[in-house]
Amino acid sequence: MIVVLVEVTPAGEVVETSREAMTFARDLAAAGGGVPIDAVVVGHPDDALVGTLASYGARRVHALTGPAYESFSGAAWAAGLMAVRERAGAVVVTAAGTARGNEVLAHVAARSGLPMAANVVSFSSLSPFTVTRQVVGGAALEEMSLSQRPAIFTLAGHAVEATPAATAGAGELVVETPDVADADLLARVVSTEEPEPDLSGTLKSARVVVGAGRGAGSAEGFDDLLELAELLDASLGVSRVVTSLGWRPHHEQVGQTGSRISPDLYIPCGISGAIQHWAGCSSAKVILAINTDPDAPMVTKATHAVIGDLHEIIPAVNAEIRRRRG
Amino acid sequence: MSVSPLVCVKRVVDATSEVVLTEDAQGVDGRYAGFTTSAHEECAVELAVRIAADGGAATVMTLGDDDAVEQLRAALAVGCAAATHVVADPQAFGPADVAREIAAVVRDHEAAGTPHELVLLGNDAADTGDFQVGIRLAYELGWPVVNGVNTVTVADGEVTATGSGPDGHETFRLPLPAVVTVLEGGVEPRYPSVPGRMKAKKAPIEERRPTADPVGPSRVRLVLPPPSPSTVQVLGEGPASAPAVVDLFEQLGVLAR
Ligand SMILES: Cc1cc2nc3c(=O)[nH]c(=O)nc-3n(C[C@H](O)[C@H](O)[C@H](O)COP(=O)(O)OP(=O)(O)OC[C@H]3O[C@@H](n4cnc5c(N)ncnc54)[C@H](O)[C@@H]3O)c2cc1C
Numbered sequence: 317m318i319v320v321l322v323e324v325t326p327a328g329e330v331v332e333t334s335r336e337a338m339t340f341a342r343d344l345a346a347a348g349g350g351v352p353i354d355a356v357v358v359g360h361p362d363d364a365l366v367g368t369l370a371s372y373g374a375r376r377v378h379a380l381t382g383p384a385y386e387s388f389s390g391a392a393w394a395a396g397l398m399a400v401r402e403r404a405g406a407v408v409v410t411a412a413g414t415a416r417g418n419e420v421l422a423h424v425a426a427r428s429g430l431p432m433a434a435n436v437v438s439f440s441s442l443s444p445f446t447v448t449r450q451v452v453g454g455a456a457l458e459e460m461s462l463s464q465r466p467a468i469f470t471l472a473g474h475a476v477e478a479t480p481a482a483t484a485g486a487g488e489l490v491v492e493t494p495d496v497a498d499a500d501l502l503a504r505v506v507s508t509e510e511p512e513p514d515l516s517g518t519l520k521s522a523r524v525v526v527g528a529g530r531g532a533g534s535a536e537g538f539d540d541l542l543e544l545a546e547l548l549d550a551s552l553g554v555s556r557v558v559t560s561l562g563w564r565p566h567h568e569q570v571g572q573t574g575s576r577i578s579p580d581l582y583i584p585c586g587i588s589g590a591i592q593h594w595a596g597c598s599s600a601k602v603i604l605a606i607n608t609d610p611d612a613p614m615v616t617k618a619t620h621a622v623i624g625d626l627h628e629i630i631p632a633v634n635a636e637i638r639r640r641r642g
Numbered sequence: 643m644s645v646s647p648l649v650c651v652k653r654v655v656d657a658t659s660e661v662v663l664t665e666d667a668q669g670v671d672g673r674y675a676g677f678t679t680s681a682h683e684e685c686a687v688e689l690a691v692r693i694a695a696d697g698g699a700a701t702v703m704t705l706g707d708d709d710a711v712e713q714l715r716a717a718l719a720v721g722c723a724a725a726t727h728v729v730a731d732p733q734a735f736g737p738a739d740v741a742r743e744i745a746a747v748v749r750d751h752e753a754a755g756t757p758h759e760l761v762l763l764g765n766d767a768a769d770t771g772d773f774q775v776g777i778r779l780a781y782e783l784g785w786p787v788v789n790g791v792n793t794v795t796v797a798d799g800e801v802t803a804t805g806s807g808p809d810g811h812e813t814f815r816l817p818l819p820a821v822v823t824v825l826e827g828g829v830e831p832r833y834p835s836v837p838g839r840m841k842a843k844k845a846p847i848e849e850r851r852p853t854a855d856p857v858g859p860s861r862v863r864l865v866l867p868p869p870s871p872s873t874v875q876v877l878g879e880g881p882a883s884a885p886a887v888v889d890l891f892e893q894l895g896v897l898a899r
Binding site: 415426581623 | 646655657661670681682736737738741766768769770771772773774777778780781784786787788789790806807808809810811812813814815816817820825826827830831859860861862863864865866867870872874875876877878879880881882883884885886887888890891892894896897
């Protein structure tokens with residue numbers, strides 16, 4: 317049996333990456349001869365949520381409820397998840413490779429004294445159970461053996477496409493209140509504030525993003541880039557070098573440790589395209605790279621490129637836009 | 643109350659350009675790329691130095707080969723007061739092995755009269771991305787742990803840490819002693835001053851051997867993803883390409899106004 321920790325939005329919907337994890341669990345279950353899949357959620361789900369999980373193949377939906385689960389604690393969630401898994405005798409415990417998923421499953425692994433594979437993208441064999449996962453920010457892959465039971469892993473975001481099952485599961489709701497030790501509640505969320513209305517929100521949803529990296533040269537080197545952003549009604553997104561040098565604020569950073577963007581058009585100017593930056597911009601539909609180096613990874617991965625100095629190209633582009641607008 | 647944190651760093655390949663694997667496919671070859679301290683850990687070092695500024699002393703530690711001294715000295719140069727080096731081949735050590743060795747340092751320092759009430763680590767290492775060492779360490783020590791936070795302050799025997807969660811900005815409060823894993827973004831790591839660098843060069847480093855043979859990671863081997871073929875269309879060179887660029891904008895409909 318496979319147990320999947322499922323995350324739910326404040327509006328009570330299954331998050332996309334958890335639906336991906338359910339989809340992956342089904343592939344695994346099928347390869348294992350049709351073992352059942354149980355979903356675990358924290359809080360009391362409504363019928364629609366149970367229905368969604370059933371449509372993704374859940375035989376049962378275990379709801380962890382009670383005071384111990386009212387605010388997040390990685391150790392408490394892990395205690396609940398393990399209680400379900402022990403009773404069900406599951407051979408696999410999995411979740412989406414989100415911050416929560418990786419944290420809770422690392423607790424499960426530590427408590428069980430077993431290895432955990434974070435950010436798995438595929439499995440290649442069931443015996444020995446071998447998974448492939450992303451390492452070095454996705455620049456390399458690691459084949460990892462999870463031969464002990466339960467096998468504990470998280471699934472990297474978008475490694476598979478979330479698709480409902482051909483035949484829905486029974487989706488039987490089981491409300492659980494597993495005991496949680498006081499020690500597991502020592503590190504819990506004491507307050508959650510709505511995210512500040514910072515500009516990364518607009519960056520994440522922007523249709524066009526003008527990107528700038530070390531090639532901008534200095535804090536003053538952004539004038540033409542900001543003008544281009546204004547002319548295109550675009551947001552500005554920068555590389556980490558730019559924020560660590562203090563040229564622009566951190567909330568403008570795109571990448572593994574910044575915002576992940578998926579605009580219709582991304583225009584990275586003077587950005588090399590390091591893997592950690594690419595992690596945040598690879599979902600852009602069209603990429604127009606502007607760089608002095610024709611071999612920069614950002615140029616070779618882009619859809620379009622212009623080779624040369626951004627300080628010469630951007631003013632010329634701005635002038636051309638103004639000219640056409642009359 | 644002053645706190646003397648331990649902050650854990652790792653020497654990792656600077657994977658900003660092409661990644662090359664070692665011949666046995668067990669690791670990343672850093673000979674061409676160079677090495678660095680992971681971004682999350684640079685922030686953890688900054689937080690440790692700030693927390694210690696209240697009358698404590700921050701100790702930096704690493705488990706790594708001889709060259710990892712470079713990462714220890716970088717942390718000493720920005721304000722850590724002491725350094726501990728567990729000399730070992732990091733590739734042979736899995737997350738549980740590393741957690742055990744960090745716990746041994748914590749226990750030995752306590753026995754020596756220089757306890758750490760707080761251990762700071764990066765949320766995940768830039769190379770292995772295991773997401774586990776901090777949490778496994780917490781279980782080794784029997785301490786509470788918070789993960790993936792950007793700010794950490796200590797007052798009255800309590801840690802307050804904040805980070806961004808799925809539903810907004812989260813605050814955690816937990817009693818000392820505690821383990822905290824840090825994500826980049828809440829603080830700017832400071833640059834070393836010239837005197838800081840000079841002092842770091844000469845600072846003594848406590849050298850240790852691992853306390854037990856490692857079980858190792860569950861790695862079978864590393865592989866590189868197949869390179870995606872370049873399909874880039876070069877619009878031109880220099881400012882002369884401006885009309886072609888604006889044509890593209892028109893074609894994509896992003897110029898409309
Ligand atoms: C754990 C970790 C997390 C990280 N997270 C992120 C992240 O979230 N986001 C991120 O961006 N990085 C991140 N990084 C850093 C990343 O590895 C790179 O160091 C960074 O993205 C490089 O920024 P850059 O492209 O601006 O600079 P560089 O790599 O220095 O590249 C500058 C580019 O500009 C070009 N150039 C120079 N002058 C000009 C000019 N006048 N006109 C046109 N082109 C010019 C050069 O040819 C070069 O391609 C992370 C690193 C680590 C280890």
